[in-house]
Every structure is written in structure tokens, then in C-alpha cells.
Amino acid sequence: MESDSCSNYHECPIVKAYEQGKIDSEWINMYCHDRWKDCERFQLEDLSDSSYEFVLPDGSVEERLRR
Numbered sequence: 001m002e003s004d005s006c007s008n009y010h011e012c013p014i015v016k017a018y019e020q021g022k023i024d025s026e027w028i029n030m031y032c033h034d035r036w037k038d039c040e041r042f043q044l045e046d047l048s049d050s051s052y053e054f055v056l057p058d059g060s061v062e063e064r065l066r067r
């Protein structure tokens with residue numbers, strides 16, 4: 001499973017938000033372990049830019065993560 005996951009998996013704020021129960025596991029199952037090449041975050045050049053911190057894999061912004 002690990003080798004089929006996104007290379008950003010261990011650093012990604014979205015995964016951390018999932019582990020904290022802030023977002024649905026569907027995101028992780030659908031993208032991080034499967035279609036990570038389709039993830040909008042994965043395609044961003046600078047993942048460390050804090051303005052991208054709340055961007056979900058489909059490119060939408062999850063305002064609840066700001067809390």
C-alpha cells in the first residue's frame with residue numbers, strides 16, 4: 001500500500017487533517033492511495049506555500065481547516 005501512495009503523504013497537511021478527524025477519509029482513499037496524480041495539491045509546485053494549506057485534492061478549499 002505504501003509504495004502506491006502519494007510521495008507527499010507523510011508531509012501533506014491534508015493527511016494530517018484527516019488523522020485529526022477534520023476531513024473525511026474518502027479524500028485519502030480516493031486520492032492519496034489511488035489517484036494522487038489527479039490531486040490538485042500534488043500538481044502544485046510549491047506545497048510549502050501556506051496559501052495552499054487548505055486546498056483539498058479536487059482543488060476546493062476547506063474553510064473548516066482554518067480552525
Ligand code: SF4
Nearest residue numbers: 006012032036039042
Ligand atoms: S492530498 Fe494530494 S498531495 Fe496530499 S498526500 Fe494526498 S494525494 Fe498527495
